[in-house]
Amino acid sequence: MKFRVERDVLADAVTWTARTLPTRPPAPVLAGVRIAADAQGVINLASFDYETSARSEIPAEVAEPGTVLVSGRLLAEISRALPNKPVDVALEGNKVIVTCGASRFTLLTMPVDEYPALPGLPEVSGTVSGDAFTHAVTQVTVAASRDDTLPLLTGVRVEIEGERITLLSTDRYRLALRELTWTPATPGFSAVALIRARTLNDVAKSLGSGGLVNLGLSTGQGLDLVGFEAGGRQTTSQLVEGDYPAVRRLFPDSTPIHAVVATAPLIEAAKRVSLVAERNTPIRLAFSEGQVVLDAGHGDDAQASEALEAVLVGEDIAVAFNPQFLLDGLGALGTDFVRLSFTHPNKPVEFTGQGSLDGEDDSSYRYLLVPIRFTG
Incomplete structure (x- = not known):
């Protein structure tokens, strides 16, 4: 050679x-x-x-x-x-x-x-925009578990129905859902697969930079595989085996309270306030008319607080979150404003994006975060 x-x-x-x-x-x-x-x-x-x-x-x-x-x-x-x-x-x-x-x-x-024989690339099931695919994967994989002792939760559930792909992931403390469109190779194509989050992340970063990504699924034929191809590069991965938990039902049917806050200032304030939040201690958000107050620390420990403008619809409410989980969700939104939708101070809070303060929220990406119970 x-x-x-x-x-x-x-x-x-x-x-x-x-x-x-x-x-x-x-x-x-x-x-x-x-x-x-x-x-x-x-x-x-x-x-x-x-x-x-x-x-x-x-x-x-x-x-x-x-x-x-x-x-x-x-x-x-x-x-x-x-x-x-x-x-x-x-x-x-x-x-x-x-x-x-x-x-x-x-x-x-x-x-x-x-050297072992490499598996063949599954037949192309459809094509998706590389940029849209990368963005969607980045939004969803933040909520996937990193704990290999729970292999099911290290995966992303991919549901394909016609021209719509839905990505779902959870680590039991938060849940992310993202919907996007694609072009199936055959009309009415339907499939469900569980793909490792690290594989999806890697593929999105390495193949999704512009252009189109071909996606192929091979299931029920002995070796369950997913394959991706773009720009002269191909990758395949075995699918995760097992039944993913029915997580869609965790999203609330209705939310009597919601608040809207500018995303970037909220991220910056949360970063500042969380500086005094020691490991595994929460950051608290108290919403009232016209504002949200963030605070962390208590008693003889270091403390911090900061107030931001907010629009509140419904009664006053206070919740506490793991600071990193909060920042992960806010960072994944990619919108100027975030809507936080509540049912109860101790029930999961749904995060969606908004383009303006008084606009409609975009439900194509939903991030559900379990609050931490607090006293006082």
Whole structure:
């Protein structure tokens, strides 16, 4: 195998392909990136850990076709460190020689015949705007659990019905729901899948920068997979098994009280006030006509308070939240104003966005946060 490729093209492709490599691979070969050069001047890079696969395709001047397997993380570090000149890659015996300007690196190869076969990309189920997909995933994954002992809750439930996709996630303390439109490959397409939040986040960041993302689902055929493809890059991931809890019913049917506050000032005030909130202590929001007062700390501890303008519809109400969970929800909204809808001081509070102080709220994104009980 022997080829020449542009340094930036190689570095981007290797870094992207190697990004999901396991830190403790169950087999040594799974720490590798497979590089296949064909006679048509195309280099295919691939990685796989039995759960997630990644493939990328780049153009190159191929002198000798061939396939090798080398350490993915090492190749990624080397390719990023190379000078900005064309890179020559050649197989010599059981070593791969990487030459770029005056730099020369030698990498040992791994047994490519021991590398597992990668799963095929599922048939395309539909197409979604990359920007809209990235934004939606970012909004929803903030509420997914990071606790691997609860694998179901580390996933995002994806419900597809015709031209509408609904994303749902929860960690038991908050719940996020986001609806967006897409173009299904067949009219009336319907499916439900549970996809790892970290996989969705990674795909959204790496494939969603403009353009369109193809999404494919393969279920009920032995291996349940989701696949994404955009810009010459493909990734697949096994779906999470199990029945996701029926979380939609947690959203209240009606809310007799709601308040509207400018989002950015509320975020800044919450950050300031939460400076005195020690670990696992809440920040309190007290709503009354024309204002909301944020405060944290009590007794002999450090204390802080700040008042902001707010519109309140209904009777006065006070709630307390985990400061980080509050900031996560506010930051995910992406709107100038936030509407907080209440049923009771100790019942979950629904956050939705508004474009203006007296406008209608946008229910395409809903963030439900469980308050912390407080006394005094």
